[in-house]
Amino acid sequence: MVEPIFNTERHVKYYLRCLKTFLPSAYISNDSNRMLLAYLTLGGLDVLGVLQSKTTPEERQGYIDWLYHCQVPTGGFRGFSGTNFGDERRTADNEAWDPANVPATFFALVNLLILGDDLSRVKRRECLEWLPKLQREDGSFGEVLGPNGTVEGDRDLRYCCCASGTRYLLRGRTGKSVEDVPDIDVSKLISFIEACQSYDGGIAESPFRESHSGHTYCAVGSLLFLRQGTDNIEPAQLVSPGSAKFEALVGWLASRQTDKLLGEEEGEEEGEEDETEGDNQEVSPATEAETGTESVDDLIRGLSGMTPIAGDTISCAGFNGRCNKLADTCYSFWNGAALLMLDRYSVIDDARNRKYLLEKTQHLVGGFGKGVGDPPDLLHSYFGLVSLAFQGEAGLAEVDPALVATKRTVQHLHSLPWWS
């Protein structure tokens, strides 16, 4: 059998194209997420180990200047330069239309760190003063502050994670010189996150919603970020090995691995929206008569037995993000990163995950697609790379699962004054 190959050169080319040429117009629906797109690009080049060699110091300085160009005068960062109508026009009445954005602030800070900036131009105090204003009564965080300081955006763990991450980056180990800035309500946030665990062990965007791997990652990430600087708070059950919540979570994450792949499903003509995972069993129709006339015993007796599955018949297995959905590249990352943070990565089948990524979603021109045969995009490319980096793929830098940046970037963070 031919060993799957990780095509470093192609990936580097793909990323350099994304960095140095215009993204196609189709990306305008992602205009407001440019800070995230920037992170996916810089992060990809850093994980590939070529950020320093393929960009000049002048270019890196230019990128740093653009990131600071996206900083809002009152602290925090915009998601893109498109909301900026000029500092000279900014007033208390219109500033809500050009607000700092929670995810963008986190990604801007990570971008600066990836580029080796020392964050000296970050309005650190203002940013930390802004954070608690985004926290709601129930402990969750919003996305932006609207008119009159209202908290806008869904109740959603993504914002909780980016807020916890920002607090982590800027307060650091010692909170040096910001001791007097009021902190967020950490216990309330932890309570909110724990309430998001669903009956099946996974974690949803908010309490009693359906568990989802992206939100599960955000929950675990937040809890790890929050550990820093809160020694007096009892660790959350969710991240305490041996607790029922922890073990249910690990079991749910392990259950996400599947050989039913998006792009390879039967009845593919139904298109992308149909991401339902089938199994090889027939579904009986749901008729009243069926259970009305026969006893449950008879019905079970009538079911056919499963055929044992030989291990060597399954070569690839990726991950889905919800129960009964199909594998998609980014979920190799979301589930894998959560398991890595919980120190339980070993429960998954890494060899089959690697084969899935390399043989099924790695693209010929470089990058990764979402499903089998899909064209590459920035998000799936980065998460495909990082999932392989977690498994020690040759040629990729080691990646920290919480910050989702290279160990080099994390070391740089730890060299900042408030971390020593």
Add this chain to the structure above:
Amino acid sequence: MAEGYANDTEWANVTPIELDDGSESGAMPLATIAYPPEYLEATSYLRAVMAANEMSERALKLTKDVISMNPAHYTVWIYRARILFALDKDLVEELNWLNGVSLKYLKNYQIWHHRQVLVSSRTHFPTMPTKEPDFLMEMFAQDSKNYHVWTYRHWLVRHFKLWDSPREIEDVETLIKADVRNNSAWNHRYMLRFGPRDDEPDAGMVNAGKSQSKPEEKGRLPVVDEDLVDEDLKYAQKQILRAPENRSPWWYARGALHAAGRSLGEWEEFVAKFVEGDEVKSSHAVEWLADVYAEAEKTKAVEMLTMLKDKYDPIRKNYWDYRIRMLGQVA
């Protein structure tokens, strides 16, 4: 679509604010997009009206134009909602427009949040807009597991106290009937049956997150209607029989038992019928038995886990080994 704002008399008194991407001050923009000219023009007028905090009909029209090109723009929606309320616009009309936009951009979530912002106005909607459930079913016909649509529906239930509304459970059952593996529908059913019956912001946390409650009490109902739980368990059994390898009803049943403070052992007899000697009719039944045996019969539990690892679930071999080790046994 934009016909060109620069030549439109309605916009003659507005000076557009060009995009300042920082390049003039020497910065090198990241994630640059090949913007079409009509997008650049519309957004430069948007910056101008936003800077003036203008609440007007023309600004409202402009937001629609920008949304049609970039529905994920995070401030344009907040601005639009603000204008709608300021001009006292007909919100039902807005909902009708949103229906079309939602069907066009199935993966967008800002649209749903905007809908929630509008419908949450008690002044305009003291009760649920009557066409909501029909429209949501239309959305589910496109994608029955759309996360944002389910989030909105969850919010509707809490906001208008619809836990016992016949339409809710009917729609859930229709969707499960059409696709028994629709885990989103199963989850919604769980929320209707076992979720907190309060629309306070932290109601979702009453039994799940209070820091003073003991971990084993979390997720439990304060008062249990045993008949309702029995009915639900019977429903789950019926659906398991339709497709025994489908995880959703198995986990639903676990959740129902947990919420009621009842044990997995209660289903031992039912579950054992799926595992008779070498004939296994559901791997989830094997796992269920392993959990039941884990309490007092560790050897039997290991037998079950070994069966999963060797025969029925080889992808999770490492996980089943982990579970065997957790029982204090050698894998």
